[in-house]
Amino acid sequence: MIGSDGGYFGATPATDFTFLDTWYSTGLAGSGSHDYAIDKIFVPRERTFRFGEVKRSGPLYAWPGLFFANITGVPLGIAQDALATATELLATKLILPDRKLARDEPRVRTAIARAQALIGSARSYVFDVVGAFWVTLAAGDTPTLHQRAALVGCTVHTFRTCLDAVQLLYETAGSSAAYRTCPLDRHARDLMTIGQHVLAQVRLLEVVGGMWFGVEPDYPWL
Numbered sequence: 001m002i003g004s005d006g007g008y009f010g011a012t013p014a015t016d017f018t019f020l021d022t023w024y025s026t027g028l029a030g031s032g033s034h035d036y037a038i039d040k041i042f043v044p045r046e047r048t049f050r051f052g053e054v055k056r057s058g059p060l061y062a063w064p065g066l067f068f069a070n071i072t073g074v075p076l077g078i079a080q081d082a083l084a085t086a087t088e089l090l091a092t093k094l095i096l097p098d099r100k101l102a103r104d105e106p107r108v109r110t111a112i113a114r115a116q117a118l119i120g121s122a123r124s125y126v127f128d129v130v131g132a133f134w135v136t137l138a139a140g141d142t143p144t145l146h147q148r149a150a151l152v153g154c155t156v157h158t159f160r161t162c163l164d165a166v167q168l169l170y171e172t173a174g175s176s177a178a179y180r181t182c183p184l185d186r187h188a189r190d191l192m193t194i195g196q197h198v199l200a201q202v203r204l205l206e207v208v209g210g211m212w213f214g215v216e217p218d219y220p221w222l
Helices: 064-092 107-136 143-176 184-196 206-210
Strands: 018-020 034-035
Touching: 064 107, 064 143, 064 184, 107 143, 143 184, 143 206
Parallel strands: none
Antiparallel strands: 018 034
């Protein structure tokens, strides 16, 4: 939560909150991301932080925006499981009315190949960008503006690319994917929902594009 001066964030025990039953969403139903209310709670200084303040040593704490670097693991994990699910499903599914195996259809083979490349390239880009960022921090250096732009840009790219891949797999699987008993239904809904997160929205690329042109962003975590 934000402190009274508008600059600090603070942590307080869950027992101090009143949780509101509001999380009825398209996807991520199991996350329980309800709203909450809190009133007249004092947060000690030692349980507060401000972006840009460094309270611990080491590369993990050297850059304020590094806390969201691992968020790309969520869409990548969902997409990878969707790919495994779709591949298994399509390996034995029969296409009606000619009762031909789906795996023998050119469009199905093309979709699986495209999805593999989309997910794999997104994963490789994350490892490349985050790896270079980590090397810089581990050396005690400050990431360049372009390194920071790449870190945020690859986050948005990963979310959108994984969503594209899963939508392709969903459509290729046909009516089988529409049932709640099929994991592809959950995969698609979860990625649609998490794609609404601020770090996944395409509009963030407007800021990233400015960074590539040398424009310093107004957000301290960038």
